[in-house]
Amino acid sequence: MEILKHECGVAMVRLLKPLEYYHQKYGTWMYGLNKLYLLMEKQHNRGQEGAGLACVKLEAKAGEEYMFRERALGTGAITEIFSAVHEHFRDLTPTQLNDPIFAKNNLPFAGELYMGHLRYSTTGKSGLSYVHPFLRRNNWRAKNLALCGNFNLTNVDKIFEDITAIGQHPRKFADTYIMLEQVGHRLDRVVEHLYQQCEAEGLRGMDITHAIEARIDLGDVLKRCVPTWDGGFVICGITGSGEMFTVRDPWGIRPAFYYADDEIVVVASERPVIQTVMNVHAWDIKEVNRGEAIFVSKAGKLRVEQIVEPKKNSACSFERIYFSRGSDIDIYKERKKLGETLVPDVLKAVDNDLDHTVFSFIPNTAEVAYYGMLEELNNYLNRIKKKWIADKRHLFQEEELEQILSKRVRTEKVAIKDIKLRTFIAEGNSRNDLAAHVYDITYGSIVPFEDNLVVIDDSIVRGTTLKQSIISILDRLHPKKIVIVSSSPQVRYPDYYGIDMSRMNEFIAFKAAVALLEERGMENILMEAYQKAKKQERESQSAVNYVKEIYAPFTDDEISSKIVDLLTPAGTKAQVQIVYQSIDGLHASCPNHPGDWYFSGDYPTPGGTRMVNLAFIHYMEEEYLVK
Structure with missing residues (x-):
């Protein structure tokens, strides 16, 4: 399996009781901090380039810090940031450490509101300054803002133009900085309006501060900003005065869930994470709906509000196939269904010869789909047995009955994940040699030259691991035929909503289509699609995905066959075939997550269509036309 860098993870915790309450009931005033740690650690799969947390302490006295942040880079970032937090408590006496009143009055990160983030970069920008949460400081508590998100916007340029047109000056041209300034500007305006309102009412001094913090409505802030965002997003924010929000894109591309009781409000990117950390049932957890935001006020009141009108449901299907934890009850069923729907095509690939076919999977993310495939294969075999036994023309003996029932x-567990490729090996040949040993095989697991070998993977995007490692390793067992099964359809198009698939030449399906065009003397299709994309770019339109024209002349099977030609290493003895999931099979398996633009090219937002044409233009100008 090729590791894809993908959408980030978010986590929020809002304590609804004083710290003394949690210390008395759970034995520690760090209850909220500990829950945040678990929420982040359980989502470690969602971001291994960096992590950060922010904390707000409610009702801090003037002159005391009330907003705290820690960030770190690397795969060990979660451990590093929480170690840094606990470093503040290292020199305390046991009495001080176990005193929630002392903690509240004296210690950093002893607050009621926490926000955490795990980062995978989809922009290529790196460094601590790009690690969330981003923080905007101000002398007014209500104007302090921290943001983090699981998102990728397709129209950052347009938002940048809009906010600079009104005089703002973002510190960096980066999506989160720009969003921070945009939301921060609207927050400033709301606070200033409330200030004038309170002053007109005769309020003075801290009475104005308290009145502003009691009246502030972040819903108005978001309603001015969110409709301008094109892309997939879950954005979380906290203010210095203790307001909290989480807002989801109107297409439902990126996921978010929350749980609330009379003690705590919890937000995370994945449902089973909340189930495990809070020890609650799936039905206790709610999903943030399309275009919806949840808010918790300074007073601890939870409310849900529609921020922008919901668009067509485009919830990410790749989230279900690969990214999210398979421990979610629905995702587990969906992944099994993905394996089940592939069985007819798999049987066709091995000529229904189950006696001479061994089934396995590529560790580790395809394992659940593998179980679904096995269940349906057993159902198929049972139907054959039933029909054979029920056929009265067979006057079988006990030996014959034993033979049919024993089928x-x-x-077998054929493929084994053996080592992790060390990134300090930079030289190309050495890196390729190591890649060939990422997986190992179980020798003796098939009958050489007689058995077919069927191995299921969750997706084939670039095909690098198949070519450099898997096919060659499987061929060492000397199978008659190797069938690689993908539980997802052919990945043909870039993603612009949070996954690091953005260049056309990354996709083995695109390379196969281009190769077929060249073989058949149809290069004019490439040029015509390029010219249409250029014309559309000049006219600032974004209605048509012209990259579809590259695939249109060919059937799925033709492209799959060419992918096999491109990925099969020289010297491979076995016949190789790749069986892909169909888009219909995908939707039947994941009916509530129909977002399939990386497979179909049907982008849910105008920005996605504009970006895919731009990626194709770059491919033509930077690679194809200069050959």
């Missing part, structure tokens, strides 16, 4: 689907 089984043959399964």
Whole structure:
């Protein structure tokens, strides 16, 4: 499996009781901090380039810090940031450490509101300054703002133009900085309006501060900003006065869930994470709906508000196939269904010869789809047995009955994840040699030159691992035929909503289509699509995805066959075939997550269509036309 860098993870905790309450009930005033740690650690799969947390302490006295932040880079960032937090408590006496009143009055990160983030970069920008949460400081508590998100916007340029047109000056041309300034500007305006309102009412001094913090409505802030965002996003924010929000894009591309009781409000990117950390049932957890935001006020009141009108449901199907934890009850069923729907095509690939076919999977993310495939294969085999036994023309003896009942689907753990490729090896040949040993095989698991070998993976994007490692390793077992099964359809188009798939030449399906065009003397299709994309770019339109024209002349099977040609290493003895999931099979398996633009090219937002044409233009100008 090729590791894709993808959408980030978010986590929020809002304590609704004083710290003394949690110390008395759970034995520590760090209850909220500990829950945030678990929420982040359980989502470690969602971001391994950096992590950060922010904390707000409610009702801090003037002159005391009330907003705290820690950030770190690397795969060990979660441990590093929480170690840094606990470093503040290292020299305390046991009495001080176990005193929630002392902690509240004297210690950093002893607050009621926490926000955490795990980062995977989708922009290529790195460094601590790009690690969330981003923080905007001000002398007014209500104007302090921290943001983090799981998102990628397609129209950052337009937002940048809009906010600079009104005089703002973002510190960096980066999406989160720009969003921070945009939301911060609207927050400033709301606070200033409330200030004038309170002053007109005769309020003075801290009475104005308290009145502003009691009246502030972040819903108005978001309603001025969110409709301008094109892309997939879950954005979380906290203010210095203790307001909290989480807002989801109107297409539902990126996921968010929350749980609330009379003690705590919790937000995370994945449902089973909340289930595990809070020890609650799936039905206790709610999903943030399309275009919806949840708010918790300074007073601890939770409310849900529609910020922008919901668009067509485009919830990310790749989230279900690969990214999210398979421990979610629905995702587990969906991944099994993905394996089940592939069985007819798999049987066709091995000529229905189950007696001479061994089934396995590529560790580790395809394992659940593998179980679904096995269940359906067993159902198929049972139907054959039933029909054979029910056929009265067979006057079988006990030996014949034993023979038919003993038929089984043959399964083995053929592929084993052996080592992790060390990134300090930079030289190309050495890196390729190491890649060939990422997986190992179980020798003796098939009958050489007689058995077919079927191995399921969750997706084939670039095909690098197949070519450099998997096919060659499987061929060492000397199978008659190797069938690689992908539980997702052919990945043909870039993603612009949070996954690091953005260049056309990354996709083995695109390379196969271009190769077919060249083989058949149809290069004019490439040029015509390029010219249409250029014309559309000049006219600032974004209605048509012209990259579809590259695939249109060919069937899915033709492209799959060419992918096999491109990925099969020289010297491979076995026949190789790749069986892909169909888009219909995908939707049947994941009916509530129909977002399929990386497979179909049907982008849910205008920005996605504009970006795919731009990626194709770059491919033509930077690679194809200069060959």
